[in-house]
Amino acid sequence: MNIRHLTFRLLQVYIAVVRTGSISQAAAQLHLTQPTVSLQIKRLTEAVGELLLEVRDGQYQPTFVGKELYHAALDALMRFDDFNGFLSDAAQGAKGHFSIGVVTTAQYVLPRLLSPYAQQYPAVDVTFNIGNRSSVLQRFQNQLDDLYLFSHPPTGDHVVSGRFLRNPLVLIAPSNHWAAQKTQIDFSELNNERFLMREPGSATRMVFETFLREQNVQLHKTLQIESNEVIRMSVETGLGLAVLSEHTLAQTLTQSNAKVAIINVRGFPLNSHWYLVRHGDRRLPIAAHNFIDFMNAHLTEWVEEKYIRNELAVLLGNQ
Secondary structure, X not given: OOHHHOOHHHHHHHHHHHHHOOHHHHHHHHOOOHHHHHHHHHXXXXXXXXXXXXXXXXXXXXXXXHHHHHHHHHHHHHHHHHHHHHHHHHHOOOOEEEEEEEEHHHHHOHHHHHHHHHHHOOOEEEEEEEEOXXXXXXXXXXXXXXXXXXXXXXXXXXXXXXXXXXXXXXXXXXXXXXXXXXXXXXXXXXXXXXXXXXXOOOHHHHHHHHHHHHOOOOOOEEEEOOOHHHHHHHHHOOOOXXXXXXXXXXXXXXXXXXXXXXXXXXXXXXXXEEEXXXXXXXXXXXHHHHHHHHHHHHHHHHOOHHHEOOOHHHHHOOO
């Protein structure tokens, strides 16, 4: 058989003739002329190289080979019908895939945002690539992901970003620390404390260092730790104080056995936001486009009003 001579149309005509048992009925069903249907059956028979139909009891019936071709044709066309349905879903964003590059702190926020979306679009696969700010910036430069979640977005003409969620930075101490018992204190009262800091380049550290410069304060004792979770646990043990995202602490502080406390310091919490970012040279998949639309429509339903600062529509420009 010369399979290159087979076409979907030939298979559709053949299936219609087998189902109806008649050239004329198949022609009427397919809105073709009888000579056209007869010619198509002849071409298909020549392509296969075997007799496919024979007349029995006044109707066209498939031969032994013809029956196998009929089943194969049904399988092939049904698969492509399924594929056509898949294309329709993909074009509407109901199926598909997109990836998000996420800075480590945002791993506490993203599930909260993606869960409602995943419930409405269960056939969309989302890949998370989590790393520190430096590694996620590198992924952004190399356009390895469709979207990125930063608390301090990169800059440049190729950056398209939208601020959508407040990310308050709070100062924490062990729950038995003297400052935790105070109604309010000045930051200068903490000058002799050890501060646990994220690595240089961390957005949390950049915001905190900006605050220190504005207050004309220089820390005397610091310890660098490249993990929010390790910082939180170190604060619990009394190793020092730290500035962390309130979102990072949310689950810990709701537990009855929480061993850290937020200190009420003048000037805190420090203002920061989460930004959803895309590279201007990379076109968004429909699924990612729908994710942004979905967040625009539903964000106020998921988070407290005080955290809302939604500017995501800008990400959909020129798409």
